[in-house]
Amino acid sequence: MKILVLLKQTPDTETKIKISGDGSKIESGDVKYIINPYDEFAIEEALKIKEKAGAGEVVICSFGNDSIKELIVKGLAMGADRGLLINNEGLENADSLTIAKVLAAAAKSENAELIFCGKQAIDDDNMHVGIMVAELMNWPHVNVLSSFALNGKTARVEREVEGGQVEVYDVELPAVFGANKSLNTPRYASLPGIMKAKKKPFDLKKPGDIGVDAGALKSGIKSVITGYRNPPEKPAGKVFKDEDVSVMVEKVVKLLREEAKII
């Protein structure tokens, strides 16, 4: 079975987000980029499925600039078989649906039989692309996946929703699944894995190579970010110290009731 894993690069979670002076963009200078954390669970699940089947191919696919190549290679070092990077030149400001159209075209050109991705990217927090790819392929999807068990062509899967509730589905493949943290524990790349990764096949393609008209996509962008700003600063709070615990607690509880009017 050919499994496609969709990968996005995101700033490290410890990154401070700096906005340019005119508010038009996020400064990328000091940002350390990582594989979107949820995508690592997607890679791990794809590798487990392939190992269990004893056959198949795991292809890691991304849409973006050349800097993503080294992150895809990290996925290859974990054990994936091949990298596929679709260059986004001219489409850097693509919205989620435009990106989904490119990735769906990639999945079709690859004849993918199963797609995994992270449940969301931690930069835009959108939770759009995987679900949209499923719709564009006319495949089912389950997002926020916490459990996956394949039996023949049908997967019994679980999805985590609010209040600790779990929705259980039977999904006939092909389908798209968005991984949550509770799905598995991603492996570390082994040293031999890292050595081998550099020699694994890696395809660099342009949208035209997979039958996508980049110009038409660009003029079809429907969601635009027109500016950024910092969240409002919190006014300095009242911090109590060096007093008896019961006195400090008394003061805070009183403030919660009389000033904040919240208890």
Add this chain to the structure above:
Amino acid sequence: MKVLVFIEQRDGKIKSSAFEALTIGAKLAGSAADCAAVIVGSGVESLAAQAKGFGCDTVHVVDGSDFKNYNPANYCAAVEAAIKGHGAKVVVGTASPMGRDIFPRLAARFDGAIATDLVEISMNGNNVQGIKPMYAGKCLANVALQNAPVQFVTIRPNVFKAENTGAGAANVSKLTVSAVSGSRIKTIEVRKGKSEKADLTEAHVIISGGRALGNAENFKILHACSDVIGATVGASRAAVDSGYASHDMQVGQTGKTVNPSLYIACGISGSIQHMAGMRTSKVIVAVNTDPEAPIFKVATYGIVGDLFKVVPELTEKFKKLLS
């Protein structure tokens, strides 16, 4: 502007955030006649009356055993039918697990525009514009939609106020929709959660613990306090990674972004990734032994002290106050 609002229900109960969505939908529509809603489920027709006064004249009801539990394919088909039936140009919902699942799928189906998790929203001519938090709230982005046959938007729960203005008859209009034939996704069951408490993303009060709790057992002092003030218990990534709390309790950039009225952080130093997920809480109380802990920079009220002494004291004082 023709607007459709998705009223989310689970187990025959309408989500409180659905009334926030109705309020926003009515404002965007400009009149109750142009604003309609859709409710999907089994035995849900009687729920429509609750929308009365929230600004929509029509509530489309898709009712049937196939819709008892959430199923992405069937629910999307139901909302799709309501969009077409009403001729909606804007569809409004909430950024709940269900809303986050349905809206992107329908945006792709209609080749529409989408903006989700908005904390501000308005019309610019016929186009929706709004503000959405990114990087778990480390920054805010202005989003503008354009050139779309249908625009899909979700609002963040607990941000907008639900207002019953008295306008809107909420007349029931039954829509006949069948389950998707040949669908390759079947809902087997929905397992109930262990907790009766509100989910972190919807909670009005949260009390969270960090690595300073020391072990899973010690979270019981937070649970004791949460029982008194009706709070949901959360945790920092450090506590989750140390195995003291489960992942669904994690607040922060790789956990949940929360927006309660009151957030009590106990033994949490305040990493960038944690604070990103909770900084929009209206009131923040921090308890930490380290006076230099970054969490005090965002705290409305802080207590420098040992959480094992402070939290039980808080619980007692809350108990006295609320009895």
